Amino acid sequence: MLNAFRARFWDLALGSAMTVLFALSGTAVALPLAVAQLLPLFWRRRFPAAALLIVGSATAAHTVLGMARAIGFFPATIALYTAATHGSPRVKWVLCPAVGVAMAAASAVRHGPVEGLLMAIVTVTVAWLAGMERSEHLRQRMERAAAEDRERLARRVHDSLARTVTVMLLQTEALRATTPLDSAAEQRIDTVLGAGRSALAEVREALAAAGSGPALGPRLEMLRGAGLRISGHPPARLPAPLQDITDRLITEAATNALRHDGPGTLLTITTVPGDGTLTVRLTTEPGGSASGSQRAGGGFGLVSLTADIHGYGGELTFGSRHPAGWQLEATFPALVPGHD
Structure with a gap:
């Protein structure tokens, strides 16, 4: 501030x-x-x-x-x-x-x-x-x-x-x-x-x-082996703090998707670069017979991520999707503001 x-x-x-x-x-x-x-x-x-x-x-x-x-x-x-x-x-x-x-x-x-x-x-x-x-x-x-x-x-x-x-x-x-x-x-x-x-x-x-930093690749492979489907690619070649936080965000979203929506769930990773900003959008689509639980709010992991992203001058929003599934969207600057 x-x-x-x-x-x-x-x-x-x-x-x-x-x-x-x-x-x-x-x-x-x-x-x-x-x-x-x-x-x-x-x-x-x-x-x-x-x-x-x-x-x-x-x-x-x-x-x-x-x-x-x-x-x-x-x-x-x-x-x-x-x-x-x-x-x-x-x-x-x-x-x-x-x-x-x-x-x-x-x-x-x-x-x-x-x-x-x-x-x-x-x-x-x-x-x-x-x-x-x-x-x-x-x-x-x-x-x-x-x-x-x-x-x-x-x-x-x-x-x-x-x-x-x-x-x-x-x-x-x-x-x-x-x-x-x-x-x-x-x-x-x-x-x-x-x-x-x-x-x-x-x-x-x-x-x-x-x-x-977090080993995102092996974690995603482990979740794939447990039945999670993943579409898209995580952002790469970011400054170390932002790379760490996007890896944590994707890991949290992937783990929650498998835990709450079950095997067969599709996690879609979308990266949207802007002028000095980066947006990472994560959406889940329950597969097959999974009903797609409607979570009322974020657990400790999302609370911690929200605080960290705010610390970099960014924003994190999350909520349920219609008719089922979940969406997280983080937008933050490519450089920490207030240092120039």
């Missing part, structure tokens, strides 16, 4: 300063084009591609009409930087260069190949590269934060669950060694010890894998 308020404050301050500069310097040749250059900057974080397209187009048209370049290019460079920082790969590698070329061409028409074209190319290239560098910095910082979170969780599990299970095993071993037991009691003790050792091995295996 504080980061969002701070971002809005700086957007307002920046937009106001640019408006004052345009007004005092006489930069605006056409008032509608000046408004089109300045107004979209207030929404550039939420809609980076649209803001860049509008501001860049208005800047190119305004340049041809004789706009002063020094101040007149500022809004476009800000929009270009933001789009390169927050945008999807298509925005970064296609839209940003295309808008830069359009502005450079307009500047060349108005001011010639050196004063116009060369200066414009240098300006837009510096803004674009600065945004790309910022994007990479944010990605690395997010990956480090995710790794630190997993390590902290692993330490907590080790300090609590693993040690508790170890104490239980030692006490059970001591009970068998010091207490006369009949054959039935011995068998029960062996069962408890076997389950405890198995649980301890699973905890240690989970701790060892904590740095590599």
